[in-house]
Amino acid sequence: xxxxxxxxxxxxxxxxxxxxxxxxxxxxxxxxxxxxxxxxxxxxxxxxxxxxxxxxxxxxxxxxxxxxxxxxxxxxxxxxxxxxxxxxxxxxxxxxxxxxxxxxxxxxxxxxxxxxxxxxxxxxxxxxxxxxxxxxxxxxxxxxxxxxxxxxxxxxxxxxxxxxxxxxxxxxxxxxxxxxxxxxxxxxxxxxxxxxxxxxxxxxxxxxxxxxxxxxxxxxxxxxxxxxxxxxxxxxxxxxxxxxxxxxxxxxxxxxxxxxxxxxxxxxxxxxxxxxxxxxxxxxxxxxxxxxxxxxxxxxxxxxxxxxxxxxxxxxxxxxxxxxxxxxxxxxxxxxx
Amino acid sequence: xxxxxxxxxxxxxxxxxxxxxxxxxxxxxxxxxxxxxxxxxxxxxxxxxxxxxxxxxxxxxxxxxxxxxxxxxxxxxxxxxxxxxxxxxxxxxxxxxxxxxxxxxxxxxxxxxxxxxxxxxxxxxxxxxxxxxxxxxxxxxxxxxxxxxxxxxxxxxxxxxxxxxxxxxxxxxxxxxxxxxxxxxxxxxxxxxxxxxxxxxxxxxxxxxxxxxxxxxxxxxxxxxxxxxxxxxxxxxxxxxxxxxxxxxxxxxxxxxxxxxxxxxxxxxxxxxxxxxxxxxxxxxxxxxxxxxxxxxxxxxxxxxxxxxxxxxxxxxxxxxxxxxxxxxxxxxxxxx
DNA sequence: CTTCGTTGCTAAACCGAATTAGCACAAAGG
DNA sequence: CCTTTGTGCTAATTCGGTTTAGCAACGAAG
Numbered sequence: 001x002x003x004x005x006x007x008x009x010x011x012x013x014x015x016x017x018x019x020x021x022x023x024x025x026x027x028x029x030x031x032x033x034x035x036x037x038x039x040x041x042x043x044x045x046x047x048x049x050x051x052x053x054x055x056x057x058x059x060x061x062x063x064x065x066x067x068x069x070x071x072x073x074x075x076x077x078x079x080x081x082x083x084x085x086x087x088x089x090x091x092x093x094x095x096x097x098x099x100x101x102x103x104x105x106x107x108x109x110x111x112x113x114x115x116x117x118x119x120x121x122x123x124x125x126x127x128x129x130x131x132x133x134x135x136x137x138x139x140x141x142x143x144x145x146x147x148x149x150x151x152x153x154x155x156x157x158x159x160x161x162x163x164x165x166x167x168x169x170x171x172x173x174x175x176x177x178x179x180x181x182x183x184x185x186x187x188x189x190x191x192x193x194x195x196x197x198x199x200x201x202x203x204x205x206x207x208x209x210x211x212x213x214x215x216x217x218x219x220x221x222x223x224x225x226x227x228x229x230x231x232x233x234x235x236x237x238x239x240x241x242x243x244x245x246x247x248x249x250x251x252x253x254x255x256x257x258x259x260x261x262x263x264x265x266x267x268x269x270x271x272x273x274x275x276x277x278x279x280x281x282x283x284x285x286x287x288x289x290x291x292x293x294x295x296x297x298x299x300x301x302x303x304x305x306x307x308x309x310x311x312x313x314x315x316x317x318x319x320x321x322x323x324x325x326x327x328x329x330x331x332x333x334x335x336x337x
Numbered sequence: 338x339x340x341x342x343x344x345x346x347x348x349x350x351x352x353x354x355x356x357x358x359x360x361x362x363x364x365x366x367x368x369x370x371x372x373x374x375x376x377x378x379x380x381x382x383x384x385x386x387x388x389x390x391x392x393x394x395x396x397x398x399x400x401x402x403x404x405x406x407x408x409x410x411x412x413x414x415x416x417x418x419x420x421x422x423x424x425x426x427x428x429x430x431x432x433x434x435x436x437x438x439x440x441x442x443x444x445x446x447x448x449x450x451x452x453x454x455x456x457x458x459x460x461x462x463x464x465x466x467x468x469x470x471x472x473x474x475x476x477x478x479x480x481x482x483x484x485x486x487x488x489x490x491x492x493x494x495x496x497x498x499x500x501x502x503x504x505x506x507x508x509x510x511x512x513x514x515x516x517x518x519x520x521x522x523x524x525x526x527x528x529x530x531x532x533x534x535x536x537x538x539x540x541x542x543x544x545x546x547x548x549x550x551x552x553x554x555x556x557x558x559x560x561x562x563x564x565x566x567x568x569x570x571x572x573x574x575x576x577x578x579x580x581x582x583x584x585x586x587x588x589x590x591x592x593x594x595x596x597x598x599x600x601x602x603x604x605x606x607x608x609x610x611x612x613x614x615x616x617x618x619x620x621x622x623x624x625x626x627x628x629x630x631x632x633x634x635x636x637x638x639x640x641x642x643x644x645x646x647x648x649x650x651x652x653x654x655x656x657x658x659x660x661x662x663x664x665x666x667x668x669x670x671x672x673x674x
Numbered sequence: 675c676t677t678c679g680t681t682g683c684t685a686a687a688c689c690g691a692a693t694t695a696g697c698a699c700a701a702a703g704g
Numbered sequence: 705c706c707t708t709t710g711t712g713c714t715a716a717t718t719c720g721g722t723t724t725a726g727c728a729a730c731g732a733a734g
Contacts, residue, residue, distance in 0.1 A: 005456075005720095007719095007720060007721085008720065008721060008722095009720075009721090017683080017684090018683070018684045018685080019684090019720090019721080019722095020683080020684055020685080020686095020722085020723085021682085021683060021684075023721070023722060023723085024683095024722095024723095027722080029723095032682090032683085033680085033681055033682055033683080034682070034683075035681085035682065035683090038682080038683080052453060052456070052457055053457065053720085053721070054397075054457065054459065054719090054720055054721065055457045055458045055459075055721095056393055056396050056397055056402065056458060056459045056719090056720080056721090057397050057689090057719070057720035057721040057722090058720075058721050058722070059393050059689090059721090060391075060393055060394050060397055060688090060689045060690065060691090060719090060720080060721075060722090061688070061689050061720090061721060061722045061723075062689085062721085062722065062723095063689080065393065065458075067458065075419055075422060075423055075426075081419060082412055082418060082419040082422075085412060085419075085422070085438065086412055086440055089412075089438060089439060089440050090440070093439065093447075093451065096454075098437050098439065098451075098454050098455065098458060099437065099438060099439070100435050100436065100437055100438075101422065101426060101436060101437075101438040102426060102430065102435065102436070103423060103426050103427070110430075114430065114435075116389060117433075117435050118435065119342075119389070120389055120390065120391065120392045121392045121393060121402075121404065121435060122391065122392075122393045233629040234629075237631070259629065262629060263629075266631055269606065289626075292569075292570040292571075292596065292599060292600075294574070294603055342690095344689095344690060344691085345690065345691060345692095346690075346691090354713080354714090355713070355714045355715080356690090356691080356692095356714090357692090357693085357713080357714055357715080357716095358712090358713060358714075360691070360692060360693085361692095361693095361713095364691095364692075366692095366693095369712090369713085370710085370711055370712050370713080371712070371713075372711085372712065372713090375712080375713080390690085390691070391689090391690055391691065392691095393689090393690080393691090394689070394690035394691040394692090394719095395690075395691050395692070396691090396719090397689090397690080397691075397692095397718090397719045397720065397721085398690085398691055398692045398693080398718065398719050399691085399692065399693095399719085400719080
């Protein structure tokens with residue numbers, strides 16, 4: 001600290017009362033009898049001196065720091081994670097808390113270390129967020145303070161979990177095709193993300209496909225073809241290029257995310273297919289990319305901001321029941337369907 | 338705190354020494370004489386009990402919290418800001434600090450409020466980061482602790498400032514064209530970002546253009562045409578579409594950023610121009626987009642990670658001289674030139 | 675004139691560490 | 705035998721708040 005801060009003792013001295021009295025007045029406790037005269041003198045002195053309580057000192061006594069920790073495996077590799085942090089920060093700020101943010105890069109040692117560092121600073125609660133993996137093994141030291149799991153699940157965890165409602169997201173995507181009458185020859189690009197690393201597909205992919213299949217089936221339609229691949233532009237390009245070059249004629253594409261759709265657009269454009277005239281496209285994520293594409297891409301919003309916000313709000317409300325909170329995923333309708 | 342933490346007093350009792358002795362041993366102070374026997378008993382007890390010092394309590398006494406605050410106007414609106422935070426977090430962690438992250442959305446009231454909240458928690462230092470504006474008016478309460486300015490400047494600020502070396506970045510972009518012999522009919526798309534809001538252009542744009550002009554001039558060339566516009570895909574598209582449709586034949590494009598280049602690619606592709614065969618393209622930012630484009634886009638890296646890291650490292654080194662630290666900007670050569 | 679209740683305030687303890695000042699004891703020196 | 709010099713440790717204070725326990729003054733009731 002460069003400039004010395006005003007302490008409670010100085011306020012008390014200026015107001016001509018004891019530290020005790022000053023503390024009672026400033027913390028607004030009404031169960032202690034303080035004359036209105038003394039109250040005014042204290043408030044006045046605090047105001048004039050620009051007093052701000054030292055939260056570190058207060059926390060030592062009250063065991064409450066008004067501080068929350070957010071531990072994430074990766075905050076920057078995905079461009080979306082920033083929105084999670086923003087949601088968490090804003091919810092924390094609205095509740096008068098400040099947020100420690102840490103990144104573990106998926107390293108369990110770093111993870112334990114960072115959680116310890118936060119506990120050493122007496123955080124009131126923690127958000128444990130994961131961007132890729134869904135089934136997470138939790139570091140053991142997490143147990144010693146209230147925790148919300150964000151974007152991941154763990155069978156032995158007894159507490160609240162916040163997840164995007166991927167199943168409903170899948171339904172949303174399919175509904176757009178049904179409503180537009182584009183249920184002929186639907187291809188899923190990226191689909192369940194069944195790759196050598198994950199032969200059963202990944203969590204988000206499976207739920208999205210389940211949701212989409214459900215809605216298409218109800219409309220008397222279905223998915224003509226699945227292309228399982230990693231969710232990156234190059235694979236989206238390759239998948240759609242192969243499809244077209246092998247003489248298949250997709251009427252609609254459900255792309256696993258905007259990056260895949262981006263690759264798909266490139267392949268379609270190179271082969272002279274029009275979106276949405278020849279081929280309708282829906283996707284997931286609704287990143288900036290979706291609005292940059294020509295025509296703008298209809299994409300199911302991945303509610304990162306809301307996820308971060310909801311996680312922190314559960315902690316603020318002290319709602320720690322072991323419950324799964326699903327955050328809605330809605331389609332942002334643009335021009336690609 | 339769910340489970341009670343072990344305190345120094347308990348460690349001392351277990352080891353059969355005073356709190357004072359335990360404190361000396363555990364903080365590794367050698368100026369006090371403690372027998373090796375007592376030392377071992379203390380270390381042993383601490384180990385067995387799983388003792389971790391309460392940093393809140395320690396901070397109260399030492400006035401050092403090992404905590405740094407990062408205040409930014411926006412962390413999520415630009416997808417790159419996450420990298421700044423990551424750099425800052427990693428540097429902080431390497432130095433045994435934890436990072437408070439806050440976002441002000443550019444609102445001066447929120448800004449003051451958040452800085453106060455951080456000061457109330459006794460942060461050792463602050464990073465004040467700005468993503469868009471370059472000339473920032475600083476909140477008055479910033480003055481009361483060590484500060485590094487990140488990505489912005491302020492004439493009356495007396496302390497270190499960390500900025501990307503935009504001038505050198507501009508040179509890098511032009512050098513790529515010179516080396517590839519693509520200095521014929523060079524067009525700058527986005528250029529200095531001279532718009533009604535900023536008639537003189539923006540800081541980054543001006544420096545990049547200055548750097549590019551310098552290198553081209555040295556090679557006996559120059560920039561044939563400038564298209565001043567906002568740095569978004571639609572304007573990049575429009576600019577290049579107009580250029581081609583009006584019969585001009587650009588040989589190279591220096592795009593203001595990857596989003597502009599993305600728009601430019603769309604216009605080029607629609608009109609059947611090949612990259613880099615017909616038109617060479619260089620850009621700035623080197624975002625994920627640059628590698629997704631076909632062909633991958635040569636782009637000057639905006640060193641966000643390094644910016645965040647450098648800012649925190651200045652604070653850790655306690656190097657608070659009023660100096661401007663320029664972080665290098667290098668070209669990532671891909672296939673578009 | 676005591677007793678009681680109320681009002682208005684404060685002394686002192688406490689949170690968990692770091693730190694200053696100093697005490698008891700042993701060995702060495704004169 | 706007395707002083708000096710180390711050695712090895714601890715009591716007490718401090719940081720800046722919160723909180724418990726209790727005290728003085730005063731009016732009203734008995």
